[in-house]
Amino acid sequence: MIWQKELTLPPYKRxxxxxxRLVTAQLPVLPDTGLLNILIKHTSAAITxxxxxxxxxxxxxxxxxxxxxxxxxxxxxxxxxxxxDMPAHLxxxxxxxxxxxxxxxxxxxxxxxxxIYLCEFRNNADPRRLVLTVYS
Amino acid sequence: MIWQKELTLPPYKRxxxxxxRLVTAQLPVLPDTGLLNILIKHTSAAITxxxxxxxxxxxxxxxxxxxxxxxxxxxxxxxxxxxxDMPAHLxxxxxxxxxxxxxxxxxxxxxxxxxIYLCEFRNNADPRRLVLTVYS
Amino acid sequence: MIWQKELTLPPYKRxxxxxxRLVTAQLPVLPDTGLLNILIKHTSAAITxxxxxxxxxxxxxxxxxxxxxxxxxxxxxxxxxxxxDMPAHLxxxxxxxxxxxxxxxxxxxxxxxxxIYLCEFRNNADPRRLVLTVYS
Numbered sequence: 001m002i003w004q005k006e007l008t009l010p011p012y013k014r015x016x017x018x019x020x021r022l023v024t025a026q027l028p029v030l031p032d033t034g035l036l037n038i039l040i041k042h043t044s045a046a047i048t049x050x051x052x053x054x055x056x057x058x059x060x061x062x063x064x065x066x067x068x069x070x071x072x073x074x075x076x077x078x079x080x081x082x083x084x085d086m087p088a089h090l091x092x093x094x095x096x097x098x099x100x101x102x103x104x105x106x107x108x109x110x111x112x113x114x115x116i117y118l119c120e121f122r123n124n125a126d127p128r129r130l131v132l133t134v135y136s
Numbered sequence: 137m138i139w140q141k142e143l144t145l146p147p148y149k150r151x152x153x154x155x156x157r158l159v160t161a162q163l164p165v166l167p168d169t170g171l172l173n174i175l176i177k178h179t180s181a182a183i184t185x186x187x188x189x190x191x192x193x194x195x196x197x198x199x200x201x202x203x204x205x206x207x208x209x210x211x212x213x214x215x216x217x218x219x220x221d222m223p224a225h226l227x228x229x230x231x232x233x234x235x236x237x238x239x240x241x242x243x244x245x246x247x248x249x250x251x252i253y254l255c256e257f258r259n260n261a262d263p264r265r266l267v268l269t270v271y272s
Numbered sequence: 273m274i275w276q277k278e279l280t281l282p283p284y285k286r287x288x289x290x291x292x293r294l295v296t297a298q299l300p301v302l303p304d305t306g307l308l309n310i311l312i313k314h315t316s317a318a319i320t321x322x323x324x325x326x327x328x329x330x331x332x333x334x335x336x337x338x339x340x341x342x343x344x345x346x347x348x349x350x351x352x353x354x355x356x357d358m359p360a361h362l363x364x365x366x367x368x369x370x371x372x373x374x375x376x377x378x379x380x381x382x383x384x385x386x387x388i389y390l391c392e393f394r395n396n397a398d399p400r401r402l403v404l405t406v407y408s
Contacts, residue, residue, distance in 0.1 A: 035271070048232075050179045050228060060211065061226065109177070112177075113178070
């Protein structure tokens with residue numbers, strides 16, 4: 001069995017956002033044993049798994065990533081699309097754009113504290129698109 | 137064919153540890169052609185592929201990651217669980233929590249120098265759990 | 273259906289290189305719905321998805337990663353293979369060595385601006401090998 005759906009997320013402001021429920025609401029009845037692949041179809045946003053409970057974790061992600069990959073670095077040449085653009089590309093590849101998550105007993109088999117984050121690195125991005133693929 | 141197993145690793149101290157043999161010892165007879173997916177069910181540890189021979193590589197990983205993502209950064213707000221906690225979350229998303237590795241002729245098709253690392257970012261973590269899924 | 277091929281890339285100099293067409297030229301007729309997994313079988317190079325249009329993005333990646341993960345850091349112990357070696361291992365795990373990309377209607381379902389990058393972190397590397405696996 002293979003199932004696939006393309007999904008447009010609601011718009012999010014720059015930062016890290018929990019989208020686990022939004023993703024699982026799109027899924028079909030899941031198999032006993034399988035996998036879910038997620039791709040984000042963009043080069044200035046990312047997806048990752050991280051802590052799903054305390055919003056200060058997500059705020060610290062936004063703050064720290066901005067220090068790790070600063071805007072207006074004197075080495076950047078690709079600056080035509082604004083100071084948030086090249087850092088967004090760099091962050092996207094540091095965090096990643098695909099995830100593959102096991103399905104067990106008809107549910108995503110994540111750890112208790114794991115959730116799916118949308119990482120929005122642009123100041124004013126259009127809504128982001130994901131491709132969800134379930135196979136078993 | 138799809139096969140899945142959840143595995144609790146032995147406890148590891150903070151640092152980077154080769155777990156290739158531990159993982160392969162859990163696998164069934166592997167198909168001629170397939171894939172192995174690994175998820176680590178935690179938000180303060182990670183898994184990655186890297187050099188499997190010289191332990192100083194793994195020590196340098198621990199030392200450098202602690203410089204890249206320092207403890208006690210003045211921007212961190214999520215500090216209730218100790219100075220190693222927020223850096224552990226950040227490192228987990230920079231390194232990643234899922235891997236999908238090809239299986240060829242009944243073996244993991246890794247490069248000669250590639251091994252699977254468990255990256256333990258907490259000082260005193262409980263044993264970590266992985267989900268292994270083989271499909272073909 | 274599962275299909276797999278091992279591929280040796282042409283040699284690339286240190287830096288970030290678009291290899292989307294090189295990869296897709298190796299693929300069989302793709303299924304209506306499926307996935308493509310890519311592994312790079314090396315610990316001093318990486319693969320990622322990022323901007324496929326402006327070469328200055330790839331140049332900025334090379335420049336910025338060299339600042340993020342500097343050569344000759346006083347903490348490195350693993351230095352026998354030259355100043356570019358330990359940084360290459362670190363970059364490889366920060367960027368990643370596996371990707372899983374959806375296939376839709378017989379094509380890779382990437383975003384308009386997404387391409388596959390080979391990230392070459394060594395000064396004088398031998399040609400790099402990828403494993404491509406398509407399943408549906």
